[in-house]
Amino acid sequence: MIDGEWRYDVEQIQSDESGEFERDTTSFRDWIAGTRRGPDDVVTDGPEPEAGRYHLYVSYACPWAHRTLFTRAVKGLEDAISVDVVDPVRKDEGWEFTSEKEGCTAESQYGHDYLREIYAEADEGYTGRVTVPVLWDTEEETIVNNESEEIMRMLDTGFDAYAENDVELYPEGYRAEIDDVIDAIYPVINNGVYRAGFAKSQGAYDDAVADLFDALDTWNERLADQRYAAGDRLTLADVAMFTTLYRFDEVYHTHFKCNRRQIAEYEHLWGYLRELCQLSGVEATLHMDHVKNHYYRSHPDVNPSNLVPVGPDPDFFAPHGRDDLPGGPPADLA
Ligand SMILES: N[C@@H](CCC(=O)N[C@@H](CS)C(=O)NCC(=O)O)C(=O)O
Numbered sequence: 001m002i003d004g005e006w007r008y009d010v011e012q013i014q015s016d017e018s019g020e021f022e023r024d025t026t027s028f029r030d031w032i033a034g035t036r037r038g039p040d041d042v043v044t045d046g047p048e049p050e051a052g053r054y055h056l057y058v059s060y061a062c063p064w065a066h067r068t069l070f071t072r073a074v075k076g077l078e079d080a081i082s083v084d085v086v087d088p089v090r091k092d093e094g095w096e097f098t099s100e101k102e103g104c105t106a107e108s109q110y111g112h113d114y115l116r117e118i119y120a121e122a123d124e125g126y127t128g129r130v131t132v133p134v135l136w137d138t139e140e141e142t143i144v145n146n147e148s149e150e151i152m153r154m155l156d157t158g159f160d161a162y163a164e165n166d167v168e169l170y171p172e173g174y175r176a177e178i179d180d181v182i183d184a185i186y187p188v189i190n191n192g193v194y195r196a197g198f199a200k201s202q203g204a205y206d207d208a209v210a211d212l213f214d215a216l217d218t219w220n221e222r223l224a225d226q227r228y229a230a231g232d233r234l235t236l237a238d239v240a241m242f243t244t245l246y247r248f249d250e251v252y253h254t255h256f257k258c259n260r261r262q263i264a265e266y267e268h269l270w271g272y273l274r275e276l277c278q279l280s281g282v283e284a285t286l287h288m289d290h291v292k293n294h295y296y297r298s299h300p301d302v303n304p305s306n307l308v309p310v311g312p313d314p315d316f317f318a319p320h321g322r323d324d325l326p327g328g329p330p331a332d333l334a
Contacts, residue, residue: 001116001119001120001126001127001128001129001130002127003125003126003127004120004123004124004125004126004127006093006094006114006116008092012299012301013198013200013299013301015198015199015200015204018201018203018204019199019200019201019202019203019204019205020195020199020200020201020204020207020208021194021195021197021198021199021200021204021208023191023194024128024129026128026131026145026146026147027126027128027146028122028134028143028144028145028146028147029145029147029150030046030047030144030145031043031046031144031145031150031154032046032047032048032049032054032144032154032158033045033046033047033048033049033158034048034049034157034158035049035153035154035157035158036153036157036170037150037153038175038179039175039176039179047137047139047140047144049158049159049161049162050139051079051080051081051159051161051162052080052082052138053137053138053139054080054081054135054136054137054138054144055081055082055083055084055108055109055135055136055138056068056069056072056081056082056083056084056133056134056135056136056151057083057084057086057107057115057118057132057133057134057136058083058084058085058086058132058133059085059086059088059090059095059132059290059294060085060088060103060285060287060290060291061088061287061290061291061293061294061295062132062133062294063190063243063244063246063247064131064132064133064148064243065132065133065148066242066243066246066285067133067148067149067151067152067239067240067243068133068135068148068151068152068155069083069285070152070239070242070243070282070285071151071152071155071156071169071236071239072155073281073282073284073285074165074167074169074234074279074280074281074282074330074333075155075156075159075160075163075164075165075167075169076163076164076165076167076281076332077155077159077162077163077164078164079162079164080159080162080163081155081159082108083105084097084105084106084107084108084109085103085104085105086098086104086115086132087101087104088103088104088287088289088290088291088293088294088297088298089293089294089297089298090294090298091298093114093116094114094115094116094130095114095115095116095130095132096113096114096115097112097113097114097115102289103287103289103290109136109138115130115132115134116130118134118136118143119134119143121141121142122141122142122143123142123143131146132146133146133148133151134146135151135154149182149186149240152169152236152239152240153170153236156168156169156170156236157170164332165281165330165332165333166330166331166332167234167330167332167333168330169234169235169236169239170235170236171233171235174230174231174233174235177230177231177237178230178235178236178237181229181230181237181240181241182236182237182240184215185215185219185229185237185240185241185244186240187211188211188212188214188215189212189215189216189219189241189244190240190243190244192208192211192212192215193212193244193247193248193252193256193258194256195207195208195211195212196208196209196212196252196256196257196258197252197255197256197257197258197299197302198256198302205257209257209258209260212258213258213260213261216261216263216266216269219241219269220266220267220268220269221268222268223268223269223271223272224267224268225325226325227272227322227325227326227327227328228272228327229241231327232325232326232327232328233327234279234329234330234333238276242273242276245263245269245272245273246273246276246277246286246291246316247291247295248262248263249262249263249264249312249314250288250291250292250312250313250314251291251292251295251296254309255295255296255299255302255303256302262312262314263314264312264314271320271321271322272320272322273316274316274317274318274319274320275320275322275329277316277317278316278317278320279329279333280332280333280334281333286316292308292309293308296308296309
């Protein structure tokens with residue numbers, strides 16, 4: 001979108017001169033009062049946390065949006081924060097609301113047909129990409145924030161008064177480690193799969209794949225005797241890791257050519273992924289049909305046939321075998 005106008009001529013996949021995928025930075029970056037940005041950084045101004053005031057726009061397909069849904073689910077914030085779900089397939093008009101399709105909803109605030117209209121509600125001269133997730137403030141009628149890493153922190157740290165579950169994902173004593181893990185895995189794992197899949201040169205692809213599998217090898221070893229990404233407790237670091245691992249074998253391995261190994265071939269990463277899928281509330285956030293339909297049918301440059309592969313159909317609900325490791329899930333999620 002440029003100056004509030006939807007543009008059809010913008011490159012879907014942006015890259016630099018070496019062929020390396022370049023992700024735009026997001027532009028709505030406000031914070032809700034009382035939430036925690038970092039170990040020593042509690043937000044003092046901004047809109048107040050309230051039940052029923054904030055609304056999420058998500059795609060079930062998107063790993064970034066999935067972070068916000070996962071956080072909302074494990075905290076038990078479903079009644080406090082409402083959600084609209086876009087059509088998984090993104091075509092020329094961008095993210096669309098098609099309530100007749102399985103798992104999709106109408107746009108509940110204004111009855112809009114496209115997510116870009118929500119961006120225009122927030123800023124009629126908006127210039128930038130129209131991405132999910134979006135955290136919407138129904139009182140101020142604007143976008144609070146459209147950066148998943150920040151939204152998950154806000155949902156975790158600002159809404160305990162309205163949460164059904166006693167789950168803290170950014171607990172004292174773990175915060176520096178959580179931040180380190182989130183920062184470390186972003187370029188090589190979370191964005192690493194995109195760097196591989198959207199590379200426009202062999203060199204950029206080779207570098208991305210090498211970084212990605214080096215990181216997965218390291219994490220597989222680390223998770224052999226460590227239950228979660230930042231230690232013995234479930235934290236935001238796991239949320240960040242999870243949404244990429246969940247899509248890996250079905251999508252990134254094939255569609256993004258991250259095919260040195262599948263997650264199912266890594267004993268500890270695979271058990272870890274299964275354990276997270278099996279936490280109470282998480283299954284409702286898993287929509288592999290949306291995931292596969294989105295990736296294989298929304299990137300004509302990468303998959304011109306638009307065909308969606310049948311497999312490999314991993315069994316995320318097979319026993320995970322991690323109960324003997326120190327630590328474990330919060331009681332409300334066991
Ligand atoms: N940095 C953002 C990235 C969000 C993002 O790129 N979302 C994708 C879907 S997976 C999107 O909406 N892409 C639309 C586009 O780039 O035009 C975040 O973490 O929230």
